[in-house]
Amino acid sequence: MDSTYKPHELESTLYENWERNNWFAPKKGDEAYSIMIPPPNVTGSLHMGHAFQHTIQDALIRLARMQGKETLWQVGTDHAGIATQMVVERNLARDNLPPRIEMGREAFIEKVWDWKKSSGGTITKQMRRLGNSVDWETERFTMDEGFTEAVQTAFIKLYDEGLIYRGKRLVNWDVKFHTAISDLEVENHEEKGFMWEFKYPLADGETTSDGNDYLVVATTRPETLLGDSAVAVHPDDERYKNLVGKFVVVPFVGRQIPIVADHHVDPEFGTGCVKTTPAHDFNDYQIGQRHKLPMFNIFSKSAEILVMAEAYDADGKANESLAFSLPESFVGLDRYQARKTIVKALEEQNLLIGVKDHLLQVPKGDRSGLVIEPMLTDQWFVDAKTLAKPAIEAVETGDMEFVPKQYENMFFAWMRDLQDWCISRQLWWGHRIPAWYDDEGNLYVGDDEASVREKYELDDKPLHQDEDVLDTWFSSALWTFATLGWPEQTDRLKTFHPTDVLVTGCDIFFFWVARMMMMTMHFMKDEHGKPQVPFKTIYITGLIRDEHGQKMSKSKGNVIDPLDMIDGIGLEELVAKRSTNLMQPKLAQKIEKQTRKEFPEGIGEHGTDALRFTLTSLASTGRDINWDMKRLEGNRNFCNKLWNAARYVLSHTEDHDCSKPSDEPLSLVDQWIISRLNQCITDVTEQFARYRFDLASQTLFEFIKNQYCDWTLELSKPVLFDDNATDSQRQNTRYVLSHVLETVLRLAHPIMPFITETIWQKVKVTQGLSDDTLMLMAYPTSDELLVNANAEASIEWLKSVIVAVRNIRGELNISPSTALPVFLVNASSQDEMFLRINQRLIERLAKVDEVTVLSPSEEAPLSATQLVGDMKVLVPMAGFIDLEKEQARLQKHIDKLDKDIQRVENKLGNEKFVANAPKEVIDKEKEKLASALSAKAELAIQFDKINNAD
């Protein structure tokens, strides 16, 4: 083995071997365990968030597999309708190819499939590099044949059950992509804008109570006045009560529209008069519905003023008799130009009263970034309220559990107040809606045209399919069961559904998780007909941010590709990666500067295991993670530590059979580390079960570094190197070194698969094992009988004595190469016993040439002092110790003890404390006080001794 840890060399070939042997595939077992991967966008690439979530899933899966369960980690990708279509359209423009519309639907879709083929491999490559042990044999795609069938089946069933309907509704319209989007795909941003006030002339000579012949309305969107259907006032507003039922005249178009009374209006806000545009505002739509107002659409699909306004009755039926032409001077203007022009025209007609600055929330499409236009269109909807009920119940009863728990609140709040879900998208890439229309506009839903004709007993009249596709999230909502073969009742479905845990970020909680719950519980029932949950536990990870707590994003230029942390990347390449293909190229310079400052030498190689270990170490629940490069480095060093520890162990065990100890009993050191190992196994297993990957990692780190490397390896040296040791003792030590290492490799494997497997392949030989791979070995279980208090006491004592001497050495600057004599004073019979057993080890590890126990009658030489319990460890001062330094050191310790004594005395002097606190607590305090007092006394004596010697 190489003396330094070179992750790339060992990681690159291992995965291939695992995969070739098909060790990721489920293996029959009594108990099943499954995780469905949140399917990443097929054409995307993995970012740190994925690396994080995948690491956690892989750790859980590897653990379950080692625990002998029939384990499936279902892999797959999502077709990501709008995102993918957007990328492909951009590519067409870049390659000077005809745009989508000219190309036509079929040709375009072919282009998308081509793109999927050429770019879809990125993710799978990354996942392999991350060591993700997914079952590649059953990889799925949300648009593969079987999945498409599942989507159709689900849609048709829901339609037949009345849970999907079609209707003309006001929806969020993306004016760039010309499609409806769901509420969730709209992001609200606060922006500075204006509020205009203008006059609406009253018709028929009416006047307000204060004598005006007009009403004043306030609006942030004056351009929509062309499509107004009413002016609304509050029913109790005395100012306008007499005008309800009367009319105003819409400027420029001359239509008369009614004044209606509606509770929605806040009389305190503005003038108390609201212009009402049901076809272009969600609140106005509601008002319109309540008052059966007609609706006027004045915008094209790109939000430009139409030639003729389209008119609809309140129920959504077109009503051509109400249609009207729009003023020529406005026709064709986009909404912002129209706004300017109309405000100017209002001013010219003396209708404008004023304009104020106004802070408003602007809804924008999350993909296009453009302001959403509420638009009246025919769309498909899912009755979300009905589907949500079983999911809510399942969380209430605990059938589904959130980790961390607080997400329940968010879940309930959202689920209990659901609007119907708009699932149709005016895109081409996606699952086309299985609905057909005849020339009269009658609707037929079925698998395909032929089955529709049969189902509805249609003759051969012409039918045409709905042009729309389904929201991507409609298909991914079926992910947990459609991947397992549904609608067929496959064995896989029976074995692996419900799944055990879903690991995902809260960013797609509503998009995906909530909808998956709804769909799954509707379609999947157990043998008693009870709805099945999609997963028993939902583990929600935090977001990975950069070191300043900023969200990682391409436009901020602060993303780091997980693979670059693994294999490293040069500065120039990193700069290039970050500053090209930006949506806003002008940011490139700033990003370059920032990157050069932050990574003057690029990013070094750290290896997958270090990355994974860092991610799990940071995975405490319910908290975002600010990425810290330093921690990654620290953990790479930890890997190096493990690597070198293994080199040491192997160098002493390679040529021996270490599968068994000798016939002689194990030494206390040997028993101690085995005892600690068993405690470690218990802790790590429990922490995994609680999803506390941070604690599991920390426990492993502590054991491997502080117990195994720092002590066990050092304590083995006297045995392995000294001529005095017997063959049996050496055999025992070799056995323990090798056995503990082998066990801890199994224990750490779920988090650090590569380094553990690599080392294990060597260690297994010394343990007489012939198994092929660590990943299929049994996960360690602890043995209570091996937890040994006696051995622990002895070795903890030994460690304290060694540390005491080192402490004196360190604080008094005595060279580590100087061998020191040590005297022990106040040694109890137990101390003396421990000394007899451990003396050689003290001499060796503390570099002590002689340990002498002084009886009470013997005078100790002038010494530096450290206490181990009541026993004094003395290092004589003759020759190497500075008296003043030692006095200062003693004083420091005495001061500390004084503070402790003070605090404890106060506590014990408090009658209420003594009266109320449990006896154990009081006893503990008393003990504390006694030992602190005696410790202080001892140190004071030493202090005085030095004084007198002066």
Add this chain to the structure above:
RNA sequence: AGGACUAUAGCUCAGUUGGUUAGAGCGCUACCUUGACAUGGUAGAGGUCAGCAGUUCGAAUCUGCUUAGUCCUACCA
């Protein structure tokens, strides 16, 4: 507007049903090429647990308020 979360060492974070001498990693200081490891070893310094008030014998931990920050949901034209 409503809700949630966060505030602990210079930095990134642990701290479980209230009882600790409040921990880890990184950084810092000193010493050290000791036969696995300088991607190292040994030792050390460093904290009014955001602030205020309360409950309690006892609060980093429970309650209320304040401040700062993050996020979610909704939204007044």
